[in-house]
Amino acid sequence: MSKLVIGVTGGIGSGKTAVTDYFSSLGITVVDADQASRVVVEPGRPALVKIAERHGPDILTDEDTLDRRKLRDIVFNNDSERVWLEQLLHPLIRDQIVQELEASSSPYTIMVSPLLVETDQHVLTNRILVVDVPEEVQLERTMSRDGMSKEQTQSIMAKQASRNQRLEKADEVVDNSRSLDHLFQQLDRIHQTYLGLANT
Incomplete structure (x- = not known):
């Protein structure tokens, strides 16, 4: 087992899959709570x-x-x-x-969960990486991706931790409100940080 476990979380529609797919492409094991x-x-x-x-x-x-x-x-x-x-x-x-x-x-392991901070799953991790987008972006992405109504989407968001609650728990934050290139540049830097931590 990798001794360094990174918890990845973010609200619905924040783009957690894009983040974990990128880590996976770098050879990092991804454990998905969903x-x-x-x-x-x-x-x-x-x-x-x-x-x-x-x-x-x-x-x-x-x-x-x-x-x-x-x-x-x-x-x-x-x-x-x-x-x-x-x-x-x-x-x-x-x-x-x-x-x-x-x-x-793998040198470290990613554990991704939409309810990382709401449940006790976070105790399985050493650090928390939050995928962050504004709430209006969450709404738009989720409604277009899942075909859900605005009310359904807002209800799911209300049951999850708030954006501020997640950010308070974060050791690292990536902004996923812009392009994939912008996201991947941030993840490349964070990957190097995690490799360094895994080797200490």
Whole structure:
């Protein structure tokens, strides 16, 4: 396992994927909490069985996979269902993340999570890199990318940490409101910093 773990976070639509894809292209292992959350509800996994027991077979697709949109609609409108789901999934997601971190052999490891500062996932990291954009940019990008309404997007943003809360936790910040070239220039410098830290 790399001894240096960098937590990458940012609000919805901030461009975390562009950041982690770039680190990956430099040979750095990326552990994705969103991907881990999909793994723990794959067919045959205990979590999917429990979700289907609670919400009935309609929560599954024809291929017996989780219908994520239906589940999102349920928890979007019901706080008690959201809490139940979080209590089921968060420990499983954490275990999956830890396994993937331990398997990493790159000089340092990136762990990306939209809820890094809202959950205890940040304790798995040594430093936090925040991908920062103005909130109006988040709104525009998310609505055009995911086809969500303004209200849905704002509701998701309201459940995440505020921009200021994330920035207060940051060890490093990248501005992703401009071009990809501008983003990559910042990431090149940060990569060198992390390599230096990994070698100390």
